[in-house]
Every structure is written in structure tokens, then in C-alpha cells.
Amino acid sequence: TLAIRLKEQLPSWGAERIKRDFSLSLSSKALCRIWREEGLLKRKRRKHQTKQNLREVKRKWRLFEQTCLDTKDLKDIPELWPQLKLHDLPLVQYTAREVVSGWQFVAYAQERALAYSKLFAEIIIHHLQSCGVKFKESRFQTDNGCEFVGSWQAKSDSEFTRAVEAVRGLRHHTIPPKAHRWQADVETVHRLIEDEFYEVEQFTSRADFLAKARAYNLWFNVARKNSY
Incomplete structure (x- = not known):
């Protein structure tokens, strides 16, 4: 499907961004569920400190x-x-x-x-x-x-x-x-x-x-x- 192809091409992009930038009709939760089933979700490298909210x-x-x-x-x-x-x-x-x-x-x-x-x-x-x-x-x-x-x-x-x-x-x-x-x-x-x-x-x-x-x-x- 298009959702799977986009995630394969843009593995570091999140559901909200892909949904918004490519005008997908699926919800963010549905996208994450599909990607999880396909083994396409990756764990982000996190900073140890919370960034200042300005x-x-x-x-x-x-x-x-x-x-x-x-x-x-x-x-x-x-x-x-x-x-x-x-x-x-x-x-x-x-x-x-x-x-x-x-x-x-x-x-x-x-x-x-x-x-x-x-x-x-x-x-x-x-x-x-x-x-x-x-x-x-x-x-x-x-x-x-x-x-x-x-x-x-x-x-x-x-x-x-x-x-x-x-x-x-x-x-x-x-x-x-x-x-x-x-x-x-x-x-x-x-x-x-x-x-x-x-x-x-x-x-x-x-x-x-x-x-x-x-x-x-x-x-x-x-x-x-x-x-x-």
C-alpha cells in the first residue's frame, strides 16, 4: 500500500508528518498499527535532557x-x-x-x-x-x-x-x-x-x-x- 511504501522510503518520519504531507486518509493510529505489523517502526534516539520550552x-x-x-x-x-x-x-x-x-x-x-x-x-x-x-x-x-x-x-x-x-x-x-x-x-x-x-x-x-x-x-x- 501507499502507507507502507512511504514508510519504507521515509523510515524516520512519524505518522503525523506522513499523513499531513501526503494527505493520507488513514488516521495516525491506523498508520502506526500497519507499520508495526510490517515491522517498519523504529525506536528514536532520545536526548537525556528535556529541551527548554521557549x-x-x-x-x-x-x-x-x-x-x-x-x-x-x-x-x-x-x-x-x-x-x-x-x-x-x-x-x-x-x-x-x-x-x-x-x-x-x-x-x-x-x-x-x-x-x-x-x-x-x-x-x-x-x-x-x-x-x-x-x-x-x-x-x-x-x-x-x-x-x-x-x-x-x-x-x-x-x-x-x-x-x-x-x-x-x-x-x-x-x-x-x-x-x-x-x-x-x-x-x-x-x-x-x-x-x-x-x-x-x-x-x-x-x-x-x-x-x-x-x-x-x-x-x-x-x-x-x-x-x-
């Missing part, structure tokens, strides 16, 4: 008041690992997510590096300014990774911090150590892109990977129906 806080924020930035290791995804080795694909994803709108920006590199984070921030800032965005008491929030703050022994601001705070109305804010819940918005899209893209797509080359990543990001920002 819905009430976000309602009070202005657009572009806070953008969360983080990095994601791609070599830890079992479904993607063989293709990483075969096609020499990027190993690290750089992610930015605007908290109010859910807007996402993604870039790739072979490693975590302060220079790449600085370039990533500069590209985002230039793009937003070219679209007429005016920063006012805005912030780029990150964790305390060396790709954002440099050495833990540093006595001055990192190149990333200086690049961000050189822009009028914009500052760099770091979360407290081990306070990963503060980055719940960007952690959420890391889970989504893993479920919806990395676990289900096949790539023929590095160029094919980057082209499909651009298409996914465009779909995520423009067409995807968000339910969280």
Missing part, C-alpha cells in the same frame, strides 16, 4: 532579536556515514536558527574552526542586511565551543565575537556551561534535518549532497509545515 518567551521577542548558532557532527549519523566516506562529504554542519520565525541557515565544513564560524556569521549578517534587516538589541547566541569563543584561556574576545559585535545593534551571547537547554531551538532543527534529510537521502557526489542540502533548506524555510 514558546511563551518567544511570543514576547522581536523578529531577529535572537539567533542561535551551533555545529553538528555528521559522522555520528549511521545512515550517512558510508556516504561520507565514499563521496568525501562534509563532516560538520554549521547551523543558525532565528528563534521567532524558525528561519534556518546551514553551511558545511570539514572541521570545527573559529575561522569558519566567523565566516558563517559574516555571511548571515551580510545576507540579512542586504534584505533590509536592522539589528536593534539583537544577539547571536552560542555555546562555549572553541569554534565560537576560541581558547578557554583567552583573555580577549574571539574573532567570532568581534565580527558579530562590530555590527551596530548586535552582540554575541554565550550560554552558561552545560546549559544545553538554552539552545533548544537549534538542537530541534538538528534532530529534524537528521530525521528528514540525512537518514533518508542518497547522494552521488559531494556536489549532489550540497545541491540537495540547499533544496532541503529552502523547503524547510518556505514550504515545510511546522507543528512544534
Whole structure:
């Protein structure tokens, strides 16, 4: 049946998303029952901590008041690992997510590096300014990774911090150590892109990977129906 074929093609997608995006008439419970009988249900890899719920806080924020930035290791995804080795694909994803709108920006590199984070921030800032965005008491929030703050022994601001705070109305804010819940918005899209893209797509080359990543990001920002 169509429900079985879709689950085989998109094993990491849930019943609600498949039902909604493909306009299936079956209920979510019926889909789960069919998939369970066919042995198609998979157990999700869960985080040990509950992510911070920012819905009430976000309602009070202005657009572009806070953008969360983080990095994601791609070599830890079992479904993607063989293709990483075969096609020499990027190993690290750089992610930015605007908290109010859910807007996402993604870039790739072979490693975590302060220079790449600085370039990533500069590209985002230039793009937003070219679209007429005016920063006012805005912030780029990150964790305390060396790709954002440099050495833990540093006595001055990192190149990333200086690049961000050189822009009028914009500052760099770091979360407290081990306070990963503060980055719940960007952690959420890391889970989504893993479920919806990395676990289900096949790539023929590095160029094919980057082209499909651009298409996914465009779909995520423009067409995807968000339910969280």
C-alpha cells in the first residue's frame, strides 16, 4: 500500500508528518498499527535532557532579536556515514536558527574552526542586511565551543565575537556551561534535518549532497509545515 511504501522510503518520519504531507486518509493510529505489523517502526534516539520550552518567551521577542548558532557532527549519523566516506562529504554542519520565525541557515565544513564560524556569521549578517534587516538589541547566541569563543584561556574576545559585535545593534551571547537547554531551538532543527534529510537521502557526489542540502533548506524555510 501507499502507507507502507512511504514508510519504507521515509523510515524516520512519524505518522503525523506522513499523513499531513501526503494527505493520507488513514488516521495516525491506523498508520502506526500497519507499520508495526510490517515491522517498519523504529525506536528514536532520545536526548537525556528535556529541551527548554521557549514558546511563551518567544511570543514576547522581536523578529531577529535572537539567533542561535551551533555545529553538528555528521559522522555520528549511521545512515550517512558510508556516504561520507565514499563521496568525501562534509563532516560538520554549521547551523543558525532565528528563534521567532524558525528561519534556518546551514553551511558545511570539514572541521570545527573559529575561522569558519566567523565566516558563517559574516555571511548571515551580510545576507540579512542586504534584505533590509536592522539589528536593534539583537544577539547571536552560542555555546562555549572553541569554534565560537576560541581558547578557554583567552583573555580577549574571539574573532567570532568581534565580527558579530562590530555590527551596530548586535552582540554575541554565550550560554552558561552545560546549559544545553538554552539552545533548544537549534538542537530541534538538528534532530529534524537528521530525521528528514540525512537518514533518508542518497547522494552521488559531494556536489549532489550540497545541491540537495540547499533544496532541503529552502523547503524547510518556505514550504515545510511546522507543528512544534
